[in-house]
Amino acid sequence: MNIHEYQGKALFRESGIAVQDGVHCTSVEQALTAYDSLGSQVVAVKSQIHAGGRGKGKLYDHDTGNLVMEGGVKIASSREQVEEYASNILGNRLVTKQTGVDGKTVGNLYVEAGCSIAHEYYLALLVDREADSVLIMVSTEGGMDIEEVAEKTPEAIHKAWVDPLNGLGDEQKAALADSLGLTGSAHGSFVEMIGRLAEMFVGLDCSMVEINPLVRTEGGTMVALDSKVSFDDNASFRHPWRADLRDRSEEEETEVRAKRSGLSYVKLDGNIGCLVNGAGLAMASMDVIKLYGGEPANFLDIGGGANKESITAAFGIILEDPNVEGILVNIFGGIIRCDMVARSIIDASAEVGLNVPLVVRFSGTNHEQGKEVLESSDLSVITTSTLAEGAEAIVGAIGGGD
Amino acid sequence: MSIWVHEESKVLVQGITGSQGTFHATRMEEYGTDVVGGVTPGKGGQTVELPGRTVPVYESMTEAVSDTGADVSVIYVPARFAASAIIEAAEAFHKIRGGGLIVCITEGIPTLDMVRSIGHLSDKPGVRLIGPNCPGIITPGEQGGCKVGIMPGYIHAKGRIGIISKSGTLTYEAVAQTMSIGEGQTTCIGIGGDPVSGTGFIDCLAAFEEDPETEAVVLIGEIGGTAEEDAAAWAADNFSKPIVGFVAGATAPPGKRMGHAGAIISGGKGTAEEKFAAFEAAGIHVARDPSAIGQVLLGVLIEAGLRES
Numbered sequence: 001m002n003i004h005e006y007q008g009k010a011l012f013r014e015s016g017i018a019v020q021d022g023v024h025c026t027s028v029e030q031a032l033t034a035y036d037s038l039g040s041q042v043v044a045v046k047s048q049i050h051a052g053g054r055g056k057g058k059l060y061d062h063d064t065g066n067l068v069m070e071g072g073v074k075i076a077s078s079r080e081q082v083e084e085y086a087s088n089i090l091g092n093r094l095v096t097k098q099t100g101v102d103g104k105t106v107g108n109l110y111v112e113a114g115c116s117i118a119h120e121y122y123l124a125l126l127v128d129r130e131a132d133s134v135l136i137m138v139s140t141e142g143g144m145d146i147e148e149v150a151e152k153t154p155e156a157i158h159k160a161w162v163d164p165l166n167g168l169g170d171e172q173k174a175a176l177a178d179s180l181g182l183t184g185s186a187h188g189s190f191v192e193m194i195g196r197l198a199e200m201f202v203g204l205d206c207s208m209v210e211i212n213p214l215v216r217t218e219g220g221t222m223v224a225l226d227s228k229v230s231f232d233d234n235a236s237f238r239h240p241w242r243a244d245l246r247d248r249s250e251e252e253e254t255e256v257r258a259k260r261s262g263l264s265y266v267k268l269d270g271n272i273g274c275l276v277n278g279a280g281l282a283m284a285s286m287d288v289i290k291l292y293g294g295e296p297a298n299f300l301d302i303g304g305g306a307n308k309e310s311i312t313a314a315f316g317i318i319l320e321d322p323n324v325e326g327i328l329v330n331i332f333g334g335i336i337r338c339d340m341v342a343r344s345i346i347d348a349s350a351e352v353g354l355n356v357p358l359v360v361r362f363s364g365t366n367h368e369q370g371k372e373v374l375e376s377s378d379l380s381v382i383t384t385s386t387l388a389e390g391a392e393a394i395v396g397a398i399g400g401g402d
Numbered sequence: 403m404s405i406w407v408h409e410e411s412k413v414l415v416q417g418i419t420g421s422q423g424t425f426h427a428t429r430m431e432e433y434g435t436d437v438v439g440g441v442t443p444g445k446g447g448q449t450v451e452l453p454g455r456t457v458p459v460y461e462s463m464t465e466a467v468s469d470t471g472a473d474v475s476v477i478y479v480p481a482r483f484a485a486s487a488i489i490e491a492a493e494a495f496h497k498i499r500g501g502g503l504i505v506c507i508t509e510g511i512p513t514l515d516m517v518r519s520i521g522h523l524s525d526k527p528g529v530r531l532i533g534p535n536c537p538g539i540i541t542p543g544e545q546g547g548c549k550v551g552i553m554p555g556y557i558h559a560k561g562r563i564g565i566i567s568k569s570g571t572l573t574y575e576a577v578a579q580t581m582s583i584g585e586g587q588t589t590c591i592g593i594g595g596d597p598v599s600g601t602g603f604i605d606c607l608a609a610f611e612e613d614p615e616t617e618a619v620v621l622i623g624e625i626g627g628t629a630e631e632d633a634a635a636w637a638a639d640n641f642s643k644p645i646v647g648f649v650a651g652a653t654a655p656p657g658k659r660m661g662h663a664g665a666i667i668s669g670g671k672g673t674a675e676e677k678f679a680a681f682e683a684a685g686i687h688v689a690r691d692p693s694a695i696g697q698v699l700l701g702v703l704i705e706a707g708l709r710e711s
Contacts, residue, residue: 098657127513129597129627129664132520147669164521205514234663235512237482264661268653279595279661280569280624283650284692287674290653291691299654301661304552304570332571332578334537334554364574365554387575388693 001231003245004048006110008209008227015200017193018223022112024048031086034111035079042114045085047072049104050250052228053096060093062105068092072106075114082111107249115223120213121180122146123194125162125201127208134162134201136194138176142213168198185220193222205235254317261313262303270295272394273318273327273356275311277302277336285330288387294395297324304335311344315352326357326398328390331364338362338370346377357397358382361390404541404589405564405609405616406503406530407548412472415440416487417479418450418459426478426507426552428452433555434546438470463494473499476538476550477506484508484534485515489522492529501528505550506600509535513663516598523600531600535662537570537592551592561586562708563699564610566603567622568595568629568662572650572692576620579696585703588616595624595662603633607641617708618644620695621686623677625651626664630677634684644702646695647686649677 006024013019023034035043047054054072061068069088076082086109095103120142128135139157141149149156158179160172170191177190201209210228217223236242248256258265264279268286272294276282279301286296298321302314318324331341345360359382362370371383382397384390407413413430417423418440431437431452439457440450446461460466463475475491477484488506495502511534523529532539538551542558549555553574563580565587567573573592580587591606593599603621610616619641623630630649637645652674654660656667667673681688689698703709 127517127597130629130632132598133517134514164517202514205512207513232513234481234510235514238512266655266658266660268655276571278569278571279665280567280572280622280650281575283624283654283660283665284572284575284648286653287650288691288693296653299658299660332574334571334574335552363578364557386693388691 001233001236001242001246002050002250003229003231004050004108004247005046005227006048006108007245008229009224011200011204011229012224012227016196017200018189018221020113020115020223020225022110025086025109025111026090026107028083028086028090031082031109031111032079035076035082038111038113040113042075042077043082044112044114045074045076045082045089046110046112047089047094047106048108048110049094049099049106050247051096051098051104053098054094057094057096057099059088059106060095060103062092072096104250115215115225116218118216118218120215122149122212123214124208124210124212125197125206128161131161133164134198136160136162136168136176136198138180140180142215146212162198168195182216186216186222189220189222205232205238206230207232254320258300258313258317262305262310263314263317264299264301264303265317266299267321268296268298269323270297271323271325271398273297273300273321273324274330275300275302275314275318275327276330277304277306277332281330281332285328285387285391288391289328289395292388292391292395294391294398297321306336306341308344308347311341312348312351315348315354319352319354319356324356326359326394328394329358329360330387330390331362331370333363333365333367333370337366338364339366339373342370342373345374346379349379357394359384359390359394359397361385361387405606405613406589407474407539407541407550409434409541409543409546409548410436411474411548411550412436412438412470413548413550414438414463414466414470414472414475416463416475416477416491418442419445419448420478423478424450429555430549431455433549434543435548435550438472439466441466463490464498467494467498467502472502474503474505474550477504477508479508481508481510481512484511485519488519488531492523492526492531495529496526501526504529504531504600505536505538506531506533507536507538507552511535511596513596513598516596520598520600530605532591533594533599535596535599536594537573539589539591541589542587553590553592557581558590559586561588562615562617563587564606564613564616564619565590565622566606566619567592568624569622569650572622575692576622576648576695579692580620580699582696583700585699588613595664597627597664603629604636607633607637611641611643616643618646618699618703618706620699621645621647623647623649624662624665625649625654625660625674625677626662626666626672628672631680634680634686637686638684644706645686646689646699646702647681648689648692648695649674649681
């Protein structure tokens with residue numbers, strides 16, 4: 001789960017990590033009131049969306065699609081500018097390199113007091129799956145795209161791993177500060193901040209915290225000028241407060257609905273719907289459809305606890321996609337029995353009004369019975385016993401392929 | 403021979419009184435696994451009926467391991483308690499027998515809980531963890547065998563192919579592929595698709611290298627991370643037997659989690675193409691279609707002089 005910059009900064013503030021004063025706004029009036037209250041002549045007017053590259057993004061009019069403004073993060077030095085930028089941002093579509101061409105409609109704004117910047121740094125904490133621990137990465141090249149830094153000047157990135165049992169050591173904190181060339185009060189400020197941040201990461205079950213840029217002010221304080229925070233969804237049971245930070249408009253509605261039915265669904269651009277048990281097999285099914293000249297319309301794992309209700313929900317979700325011209329069901333029965341799936345398919349197709357070609361591949365537990373159930377029904381269905389045959393059949397059935 | 407579990411393995415079930423625990427303990431015992439007991443805190447002293455035997459429920463892993471001499475434990479406890487169950491098992495095996503195998507089936511464990519669990523394993527070299535979020539490990543026998551997990555036992559047969567996979571049902575697919583060319587398995591291991599987990603591809607390959615009965619390996623990876631690339635590089639220098647490899651997710655879009663927590667292409671890294679390329683560079687025989695694993699394996703066995711046709 002991702003949260004907005006303003007929400008991440010509120011968590012930073014609670015954890016004692018320095019941020020500038022700022023106000024979350026949803027209207028131009030609120031933005032002007034915020035400007036008046038902040039008492040800083042220069043403020044940053046920042047679009048709040050769950051995607052990076054906002055500064056270099058472009059805003060398009062929500063209705064006409066015309067370009068309204070270059071840059072989703074603007075520095076304003078007067079009330080008039082705040083008004084201009086806020087009205088250009090709110091309600092319009094922000095397209096960045098991470099949003100895709102459709103961009104995202106901006107409903108939230110953050111107005112933040114300006115800051116005297118001596119230098120910009122990069123800082124991130126994430127789970128290092130190869131080292132099985134939390135990795136801290138810092139760089140003197142702040143404000144830059146970190147992947148570009150990693151590519152061009154890997155020596156500019158310094159790393160430290162948090163000990164899973166003992167936390168981040170004092171020597172590690174000091175070494176990170178040294179690696180950024182920090183001295184005096186800035187060194188002390190960094191050491192304090194990184195300790196608090198590592199504690200916050202673990203305490204809140206984050207999966208990533210990125211601060212780009214982290215700045216050293218003229219006064220020698222380290223301030224988080226941006227925040228990108230993601231949480232580990234598996235740990236949500238420990239953090240019920242997260243529900244209040246959720247921005248539903250940032251989530252794919254269908255994916256959320258699928259999850260409630262115990263399904264894991266990701267929409268893609270093709271025309272062959274897939275319904276599979278198991279994540280790896282679901283990916284493999286998409287791959288094989290492609291190998292046979294088709295294009296998968298979705299990833300869908302019905303999970304190990306599938307039943308008639310979830311299978312019906314799965315058919316419904318697949319068929320909501322207007323691009324879908326055919327469906328491939330691929331089940332390798334283990335705990336799930338193919339005959340149960342077959343009966344669920346028959347019921348589900350009646351319920352949702354299945355009107356596209358259907359190919360079902362059964363293997364594993366009760367696959368023979370499953371096939372019999374389907375073949376003795378009125379349902380128009382092609383059954384196969386291997387994935388390759390299934391993919392070939394569905395691609396053929398919709399008139400695609402080579 | 404086989405790796406890590408065999409017909410003599412004595413298996414405990416953590417969470418044996420829960421519905422999942424009882425269901426799978428029953429299936430495991432039916433297959434031929436020697437299920438010697440279980441652990442559920444608060445239910446010590448009770449018993450559980452399995453096919454043909456009644457097994458004791460213990461209050462703690464320490465008690466259970468001391469009393470039964472078990473060397474394997476399989477975990478079916480809910481996600482929020484699973485990391486503690488791993489640590490409890492690791493400490494009991496380490497203290498009482500100097501080691502043991504822990505197989506964690508549970509899905510949805512918080513990542514930082516797993517980081518802590520793995521931290522607890524670092525000073526217990528005799529303790530091995532498989533999983534979490536995996537189907538488990540199985541060594542088919544002449545009759546029955548040792549099944550520690552949730553896979554359908556009957557699809558397997560004793561043979562000479564080792565199977566390692568990040569995925570559940572795709573592992574079964576690989577098993578079915580070996581069976582389609584008349585080959586059985588020494589041991590099949592599902593290592594799970596979570597970002598932080600125990601045993602990895604290289605650990606499995608190293609064990610298969612040492613196992614005289616394993617003559618070839620099928621390795622199934624998926625997008626995300628660099629475990630496949632690391633395994634390929636390791637195998638190129640250290641593995642003498644043929645490997646057939648497949649990677650799921652060639653059509654997965656970047657930035658989207660494909661079911662498994664670890665199956666995500668992020669920052670342009672972890673793509674199937676990179677992994678296939680690493681396989682090819684390491685001399686691993688690639689199957690682009692999982693339905694072709696059997697045929698690729700057959701060709702490899704013939705080429706290696708391990709089969710006539």
